[in-house]
Amino acid sequence: MVPLDSLDWIAIAAYFLILAGIVVWVISKKQSNTEDYFLAGRNVGWFVVGASIFASNIGSEHVVGLAGAGAGDKLPMLIYEIQAWVVLILGWVFLPFYKRSGVFTMPEFLEKRFDARSRWVLSIFSIIAYVLTKISVTIYAGGVVVSALLGIDFWTGAIATVVLTGLYTVLGGMKAVVYTETLQAIILVLGAGALTFIGLDAVGGWESMKETVSPQYLNMWRPATDPDFPWPSLLITSTIVGVWYWCTDQYIVQRALTARNIKEGRRGTIFGALLKLLPVFLFLIPGIIALTLKMRGELHWENPDEAFPVLMSNLLPSGLRGLVAAGLLAALMSSLASVFNSCSTLFTVDIYKKLRPNTPEKQLVRTGQIATVVIVIIGIIWIPIMANISGVLYEYLQKVQSYIAPPITAVFLLGIFYKRINALGAFVTLVVGLIAAAARIVLELIKDDLNPNGFLFAVGDVNFLTFGAWFFLFCVLLVTIVSLLSSIPSMEKVKSLTFQTITAEDKADNKASYNWKDILVSVLVLGAVAWVMIIFNGR
Template sequence: MKTLDTLDWVCIAIYFLILIGIAVWVIRKKQNNTEDYFLAGRNVGWFVVGASIFASNIGSEHVVGLAGAGAGDKLPMLIYEIHAWVVLMLGWVFLPFYARSGVFTMPEFLEKRFDARSRWILSVFSIIAYVLTKISVTIYAGGIVVSALLGIDFWTGAIATVVLTGVYTILGGMRAVVYTEALQAVILVVGAAALTFIGLDHVGGWSEIKQTVTPEYLNMWRSASDPDFPWPSLVITSTIVGIWYWCTDQYIVQRALTAKNIKEGRRGTIFGALLKLLPVFLFLVPGIIALTLKMKGELHWDSPDEAFPVLMSNLLPSGLRGLVAAGLLAALMSSLASVFNSCSTLFTVDIYKKLRPNTPEKKLVRTGQIATVITVIIGIIWIPIMANISGVLYEYLQKVQTYISPPIAAVFLLGIFYKRINSQGAFVTLIAGFVVGALRLIMELGKSSLDPDGFFFKMADMNFLTFGAWFFLFCVIIAIVTSLLTKAPSAEKVKNLTFGTVTEEEKANNKNSYSTIDIIVSLAIVAVVIGIMIFFNGK
């Protein structure tokens, strides 16, 4: 690892001064009500929405973990990064229903479609899931990046970044988050693109990579009997996780809800989908380049998760190295800022406001700020536990998400596509799903103490992708059977919130919210996704 020089530090300083300037400008604007603090006043344009969706998704766990997947023979994990087509589903399928309902949060939507029980379950579970996965994983990955780049202690780097991010999120709210994310997305893309091009040139081009690591290594499609990544299970489970993450999770959907109208929101998701095609080239390919250089004896790292920072520090020239370092710090801060704001929104709107409905707007904003402070503190406390994670970080993240997503994805999909699903079906599915997901996680952790011939060992030992596919089917069956055995939902509960119940006026409004260009760009994005799937087939 080469240390940063004076020019690098100058670039980092300029970047942070611009970031502080944007945050101060935003903080000085009016934020006396919850809509302004949590959804940036619902008047954000498509460019900022799309950039914010991308920047929220691409955190340091992607930079560290996805490059690690490329460097550590985990190429099938690439399928999670070509979910641009799922992002399009958010804009084309889900967003019109969310926008029509006028909700702030995803649990609030479940209450409108089902009842308060579903809202409470999703609110509480989402906050716990954020703290245990998103916040902790991002801080852990950020600690690796910051300590490697700045040559400082892991704890100092991690805590300093968390506190700095927490300050501007607490003061600026959602508006500060989305506008700073727009800048961070640009920095991250420019910096990582430079590393990819310089890396390809240094290694001698793609053909040289292919020859060194062998074509078989570059195949994302393993056989159906592969013990790690059987392709049918990989396709099904990654899609379920994708729908949960991109179309139903507060963390991402909140960005689309900040838009001025459905038209801007949908265009924001199309732009976000376009940007979502970039991680393959910005992070996965550098990981493969780092592996190629290691095999040639030109680079050394101990863990695949170190591939990106080591490649960056050795290949990039002075100044540009500082810019990419700023981009990596931006990625970390962006992800943390997003999840901090989402946690405070869920707590304030879905829990506190429900318990105290007459609370003034100013006090609700203050409550959101306090909730963010508490989230920051819990995130810091969780660092030592996360520091025990070993292996490829990205795979760990997808495993945990596989156990979380099926019940939520099933309830949202069925709730929108099948009007017969009622509140009882949603409630039973969410409860049963969360119990099964938690059991699988506990059994997997304690697998060594289980009877190798017993049912629980087989459950714990089942490939996580195969488990995810069967788990989703189990949730769908529970939702449908429970709903059909109980009373059908009232007309009020489904009007404008499910397919087949949308009024002619709303259909006309939706039709006027997109153009031919929106359709052409969306189809082009789907074509590129198919192209990437064909390209990485090991031939």
């Protein structure tokens, strides 16, 4: 690692000064009610919505994990980064139902579609899952990145970023989060994009790089018999996880809900889908470049997770290196800010307000701020636990998500597409599904102590992608069968919340919310996804 110099520190300082200016401006605006604090007053334009969606998604685990996947022969994981087409599903399919229902949170939507039981299950589970996965993994990865970039120890880097991010999230709420994320998205794209171009030039271009690592290395499609990434299971399970993450998870959907109307929200998701194509070029390809230079003896790193920061410090000139460092700090802070705000929203709106429905708006905002502080403290407590995690960070994340996504995806998809799905079917599927997901994680951890010929070992040992695909089918059958064997839901309950009950007036309003430009850009995004799938086919 080449240490940062004076110009680099000037670039980093400039970034933080601009960030502080945005936060001060937001705090100066009055935020006395929950709509202002948690959804930025529902008055955000498409550019900020799209940039916020992108910045929320891109965290330090991408820098550590996705670049590491490129440098460590795990290219099939790329499929999770070309899910721009799933982001389009959020805008074209799900968002009209969410905006029409006027909800703040995804659990709240489940209550409107089903009943309070499903809301409670999803609220509590989501908060626990955020703390155990998103917050802890982001803090750990962030500590690694910050300590490597700034030359400080892991603990100092991790705690400083958590406290700083928590501070502006508490004070500024959702408005501070989405506007700072817009700045962070711009810096991240410019900085990491510069590294990709300079890196490709350093290795002699794409074809020269391909010759060094071999064309087969660049193949994301493994045979159906591959023990790690069989392509049918990879395609199916990544889609299930994608629908859960992009279309039903509070962490992402909350950004689309801040839009002033369906038109701005949909355009925001289309813009977010365009930006979602960039991580392939911003992180994965730099990882492959780092591997190429290592194979040629021009670069050295011990662990694939070190590939991106080592490449950055050795290839970039002074000043630009500081800009990229600021971009990586931006990635860390935007992810943390998003999950802090989403957790406080879920706790305040779905738990505290349900228990105390007559609480004044100002007190709800204060409760949200306190909840954020508590979550920041829990995140810090988790640092030593996450410090023991292995280097396969990105794969670890996808494994956990492959187990928790199927029941939630099944309930939301069928809940919107099939009016016969009722509250009992949704509740049973969420409870059984989440218990089964927890059981699979435990069995995977203890399988070495189980009988190799036993049923429990077989369940814990099956490929995580294959398990995810079959688990989703089980959840679809469960929610359907339980619903058909129990009472028909009231039509008042499902009115305008499923495709089968949407009114002619709602259809007309939705049709008026887009034009040919929105359709054209969406088609271009789909074409770009297909192109990426083709160029990474090992030929």
